[in-house]
Amino acid sequence: MLKDSIGKRSEKVRNTIERGAVRKFAEAIGDPAPIFIDEAAGAESVYKRNIAPPTFPVTFDAGVIPELDLPSKGLIHGEQIYTYVRPLLVGETVYCWMEVKDYYERSGKMGRMGFLVMTKYGENANGELLFTEERIVIISEAVRKGMGA
Template sequence: IYFDEETGRKSRYQTNIAPPTFPRTFDYGDIEGLNLPNKGLIHGEQTFHYERPLKVGEEIFCYSKVKNYFEKKGNFGEMGFLILESFGEDAEGGLIFSSTSTVVISEAVRKVLVK
């Protein structure tokens, strides 16, 4: 159903649908004031919730927002945990999916950010 067009046409969706974690590849834009480095971050966990399947070829409007931030002391120093919520909507503004992800910010990266 993800890549075979005939299977997609014969499915209840009548087209191919995206794999469950595919929204991870989307561009969610920038969050004003959140200037994280491109390297040194750790991808923690991520969950996805679907209101309906994401159909191949759909135009999706995506955005993210900060849900929470907290710090914990670990073996390698103070670690930051940034919780982000991301959303994908169709052209009419209907929610297709949402996801929650955790970005772990190590002590080494935190020191660079605080400068």
Template sequence: MDIDRSMIGLSSKPYTAVAEQEKARRFAEAIGDPNPLYEDESYAGQTVYGETTVPPTFLIALGNNAELPIRLDVRRMLHGEQAFIYHRPVRFGEKLVCTMSVADIYEKEGKSGAMQFLVLDTEMTDENGQLVAVSKNTIVYRPAKKPEKGGERN
């Protein structure tokens, strides 16, 4: 399926993700970030955060369980860009209600032709409905391969 601007505004059903400290610790280890802010309470208590918090890019691990009401061909998808907008730090054990939506769709001309870009925003709110963070993901959606002229090759 190709994508088009009529899909802008489509959203997933909300789902809950928990900011688990052990998962965040393993995430920080996997990306090579040894910052004690993620697991040392005494260190974190002396920072502006006042307590331990998740690594800034950890939200990618929480915001990927959405099911949009469109079917995309994952073989045509390429991760283009990721950004995170924090309204406050995420605390361990916190339950975040996440909703992904199609924020934008646009095209650009590349060396091999037109490329489509799909911008997905995942809003994360706390249990009181207050916005905590937004994960912005831009996907390059490659054009479908056209069948070769003359049928199959041997």
């Protein structure tokens, strides 16, 4: 039962924001701006270093939530929400984990749809929160039956 997964969380995983990864990501979203990729521009900026684009946390490893066995196919991405305390800096280390925040079902045109709300958290080495990334995944009735849920 997906409802039983609410509150389950992964172990923290250490991620380093690599310059090359930020450059590739910025290019892939068509935004290779100096503030993200040019070292001199970063040093002269108000942040004194390069920063990462706001959706860069999709690349972070946040571990595995135990007993949450989602299928690799048939999931629909419904919503994505970021909150930041400050921009993430190139070169810094971020500790990430994930939690199932909620699960609910609603009836619609395509049957009874499941909504799984998962939040990724990123902290610095002192355990201070830097960002959250919430993802709402929609799971159709057919896909849930395939999972035995």
